[in-house]
Amino acid sequence: MSLKYQIxxxxxxxxxxxxxxxxxxxxxxxxxxxxxxxxxxxxxxxxELQVTKIIxxxxxxxxxxxxxxxxxxxxxxxxxxxxxxxFWLQALPAQANMFGFPHLEPFxxxxxxxxxxxxxxxxxxxxxxHTPGHTPGHVILFSEADKLAFVGDVLFQGGIGRTDFPxxxxxxxxxxxxxxxxxxxxxxxxxxxxxxxxxxxKERVSNPFVADEMPLY
Numbered sequence: 001m002s003l004k005y006q007i008x009x010x011x012x013x014x015x016x017x018x019x020x021x022x023x024x025x026x027x028x029x030x031x032x033x034x035x036x037x038x039x040x041x042x043x044x045x046x047x048e049l050q051v052t053k054i055i056x057x058x059x060x061x062x063x064x065x066x067x068x069x070x071x072x073x074x075x076x077x078x079x080x081x082x083x084x085x086x087f088w089l090q091a092l093p094a095q096a097n098m099f100g101f102p103h104l105e106p107f108x109x110x111x112x113x114x115x116x117x118x119x120x121x122x123x124x125x126x127x128x129x130h131t132p133g134h135t136p137g138h139v140i141l142f143s144e145a146d147k148l149a150f151v152g153d154v155l156f157q158g159g160i161g162r163t164d165f166p167x168x169x170x171x172x173x174x175x176x177x178x179x180x181x182x183x184x185x186x187x188x189x190x191x192x193x194x195x196x197x198x199x200x201x202k203e204r205v206s207n208p209f210v211a212d213e214m215p216l217y
Contacts, residue, residue: 010036013062022122032063057152058138059088061095077110085137133173134161157198
């Protein structure tokens with residue numbers, strides 16, 4: 001398997017920032033660097049990685065707060081989320097003020113992501129799926145070869161993303177999970193934006209919000 005990853009819990013929200021890399025090339029990406037840049041850089045240095053991009057699943061502060069600082073430090077582009085989350089990135093000063101975080105300036109990514117795009121990290125390919133509901137511009141990243149998905153705040157072990165934020169939509173979230181995530185396969189392991197990893201199959205059986213009583217084989 002060429003894809004490796006390390007989860008780095010950051011900020012007081014204990015958000016799962018993920019450093020992902022291709023072990024054949026040592027090229028890497030950082031998914032959702034919410035803060036605590038020193039912790040993220042330590043993982044990069046420890047594994048002697050060459051980071052080529054930062055990838056964002058959505059625009060909430062706890063997932064993007066460290067992005068400008070890290071992008072500047074590593075001199076890499078920012079990719080994602082979907083353009084429908086532009087208002088969240090423009091509202092970063094208000095988000096930081098609301099939660100008592102240091103001031104954050106708004107920013108735009110180098111590239112917005114769209115459904116069906118492929119993001120490459122060395123020899124690893126991630127399919128991009130647009131998964132609105134938690135935020136309108138949320139995306140997830142799926143490596144079919146590795147049966148691994150990075151799903152941000154769409155789905156958690158035993159839970160789902162909140163939809164009570166501006167432009168959140170519960171039905172959209174349900175559709176994203178059941179029509180976008182489940183078809184990827186019950187054997188897919190996913191890394192959520194908070195908490196422990198799980199598989200889609202386990203959540204289909206046991207998650208009280210989206211279980212469909214599918215038997216596990």
